[in-house]
Amino acid sequence: MLLSLLRTYLKPYIGAIALVVLFQLIATAAALYLPTLNARIIDEGVAVGDIPAIWNLGGTMLAVTFGQIVGQAAAVYFGARTAMNVGRDLRADIFSHVLSFSTREVNTFGAPSLITRTTNDVQQIQQLVMMTAFMIVQAPIMMVGGLIMALREDVGLSWLIAVAVGVLGIVIAVILMQALPLFRAMQVRIDALNRVLREQISGLRVIRAFVREEHEGERFASANRDLTDVSLRVGRRMLTLFPFVQLVMSASSVGVMWFGGLRVEAGEMQIGQLTAFLQYLTQILMSVMMSTMMLMIAPRAQVCAIRIREVLDTRSSVVPPANPVGDVIDHGAVDLDAVSFSYPGAEAPVLSDISFRVTPGTTTGIIGSTGSGKSTLVNLIPRLFDATAGTVRVDGVDVRELHPEVLWNAIGLVPQKPYLFTGTVASNLRYGNPEATDEELWHALEVAQARDFVEKMQGGLDAAIAQGGTNVSGGQRQRLSIARALVRRPDVYLFDDSFSALDVATDARLRAALASETADAAVVIVGQRIATIRDADQIVVLDHGRIDGIGTHDQLLATCPTYVEIVESQFKAEEVA
Template identity: 80%
Template sequence: MTRTLRTYLRPYVGPLVAVVLLQLLSSGASLFLPTLNARIIDEGVAVGDIGAIWRLGALMLGLTVVQIIGQASAIYFGARTAMGFGRDLRAAIFDRVLSFSAREVSQFGAPSLITRTTNDVQQVQQLVMMTAFMIVGAPIMMAGGLFMALREDIGLSWLVAVAVLGMGAVIIVILLQALPLFRQLQTRIDTLNRVLREQISGLRVIRAFVREPHEAARFERANGDLTTTSLRVGRRMLTFFPVVQLVMATSSVGVMWFGGLRVDAGEMQIGQLTAFVQYLTMILMSVMMSTMLLMIAPRAQVCAVRIQEVLRTSSSVVPPTDGVREGLSHGEVRLDHVTFSYPGAEVPVLSEISFTVRAGETTGIIGSTGSGKSTLISLIPRLFDATGGRVLVDGVDVRALDPEVLWTSIGLVPQRPYLFTGTVASNLRYGNPEATDEELWHALEVAQARDFVESMPGQLNAPIAQGGTNVSGGQRQRLSIARALVRRPNVYLFDDSFSALDVATDARLRAALASETADAAVVIVGQRIATIRDADQIVVLDDGRIEGIGTHEHLLATCPTYAEIVESQFKAEEAA
């Protein structure tokens, strides 16, 4: 297990030590049972000594009780250790993923992160549990069984060597074939999760374009690949059990055959032969237990590497060690020669962007698709970090601000509004957990969402499905806007947040926002001229550069790019 994962096991050293001691106790008791059984046969049954039978039987019963108590306690502590370790590991992955910027999330992909947090952790957790049960018991049973078997009769020792070596050779061959398949298996699970997640999220699009057969075939391919790989793994691993049974049966027959000859020659007693068979079975069972551990280990090792990749990945947005926690009260945003490039990109998405958004003013951002509008607005709350220049809020570089202070000062309505499973109220209180019902209704009224919320069963307690799939796109946008209003931040960022609204609702919402956000800095990314034409200043982006800044009338006269956008949406006389 890698060093990073071992650090999460350190709190469980105590329970693991207890498991080791209990396994030691249980295994030690097991080793004496075949010898006592042999003595009962040879010293009690053979000579008719009832007292010896009762005495040795009572001793066997006591050792059996010790064995049961030790094994049950070891399983209890081992299970608690494994479950606690899995819980801590999932929490660690979750915390690390929460610290990721959008860049790292895109790098891994949401389906892969889900698989690593659930299935991969479960595989490593299972390895810890099996190790806790077998790491001590199997070696003790093997070494102790070998010693006790030779103690009973050394003449049959060559049978033990042949059985163990034969089983070991089979195990090595099977594991060498299975390890590459385990890597493929985890990749296939990632692919199936990705396809299924896309299909569930895009169900409406699939139905709208009548692509059900295509998507069904796509899912079938991913599902078939996973099934095929799983079957290949299963075939490799399942060949082990028949081979083990064959080796154990053959070994027992060999011992009885050659042991019978030694008993007939007077070189061995019947009780010793019985004990030798039991010790041989114990040795082979310990080999099988070790093999079960080795069967789990390759897949767990692959999963551990995948978990390590997440835990060792640091966010590209690094919080400051001693971030500024005070001074954000005005809500002024300034971009100073900002440049941004995605990793590996040949040209920057944004180049030399400079403008200021003052408190009490509204700034509109418009441009063609791919001009960098959403990327620009993502730099303000540090969803990405600018690769050049500075982004300042109230004169402080966002990279020097404490993240919680920065995010508390910003109300972001993303381009794709997302609602969480819960109720209308629980979603709105993401903005402010302490908000009263009156504040929620006020935010809904400003966001032009009060009417449809009042018509929903339960109103504020009306259920919301994951992603807000039980409400329309326009309703999701208005609820997302209300969520930002509940926070009452100093800076509002609306990333094309009015695109699903009709013109009349858009106009009413912007009119209501004007008084609600009078003291805050407001940035609106829009595709429609009507959404941003009344802004105090409009920033026109084209291919990641500023083509013009000014009011609607000023840009009509001085910025050809803006004039083309206006002309494409309105008639010339309407634009004037």
């Protein structure tokens, strides 16, 4: 999985990779030549007073050293650029792919996990590419080159290299086999920690309101401890590598000096050759150590690659049609024909056999008890979900045959939980229409009953809005969300319980202002209060995911017991109040 991912994202940077290899070859060749040069100086010597020879040898060593420095620096430069570019491309692809997900896929992964995969997991891949450019290219070259050069100096000591490399290989394999499952567990723990932290930051006011700081602190501490424990277990295993490497290197050096000294004494080897062989052995073991450092990163990168590939390989359940019908929606009539919907793994459908029509210039209200499927029904129209049975049509065309952008451009959705983005009032309203003028923005705010409080905010349209709109009240967020939909001037308006945070008087004024603004559009209003939907041209009453009645307010009072029950409960509540 890791190699497949790297092949895909390194392919555009073959030229840079070739330069990395070239400069690593230059640096490694220089590093391998220095011990041979030293051995020649030691064995051949320099005549006393032979200044030209001293300058010649010194200049050669300086030139070789300079070549090593330049080669290594250039390799690091191009390797770092390649790693940063791969990280950028991965993040961009994950982000754009997640944007294509329907709500079903987002809920399957969870927002904290998607954030971790886009940031931390990509960072691990990026770090692997960088370390590969710095070490893994140099390590095999150094190992093979060092082995060849060491054998040129003396074949009789080659068995020491075989023993040292073999022992290191066995130790590294055992430790990595133990560490790989822990790396997988570490990423899961990071997801859990992100989830807890995100919940606590988002729900800070609720936590304080119910005095649950101590409980939430323990939840965070527990998730933090779990991550810390796994990280420590990984660290303990990986840190045992370095003492073993140092032990093998030291033992090998002693072995070379011992057995090499015997060969020098027997006249089978010169002192310069012994020195060079020892340096080459050190270079070989250092290359093994560099590979060890790479192998510390590779298992975790493999886990991250699997998690990233899971996202990239997941296809949205809401797929754009191969041959979309139409380039624009003219009228915006909405038809639901025998529509049913079930969430994955649910025992029973949320909606069953829903059929009704919303024509342009009319308003349809949807009401029902909590959990009756009102929001799910509204989400089927813009294809946030696809119906599991039946057909949803806009302008007479199945929404699955419309290009998503054509469909979404024709719909103004005000969700049940209004969300504002970091920026200003104007930047949030222009999500509906980027070309909208200030006059159009103020008009939309006036219709949405938001002009008064926006004018009082410092900066007016340029007033700052915090992430999620947390610096304005719930009712103000709802009115700004309604204004955002009005700026778009769509053919279909979907208000998903968008008036619940408004007082009765503001609700009435807003609906009165909306009547003229949406006169030519199809309007669907999900409401909890009878007052919000009683003047609709038709009211759809949902009960346990089924239509229990359709008609006007007066018709339903005469024919629908469920509607009568809702009306009576609210009137009684108002009388008690």
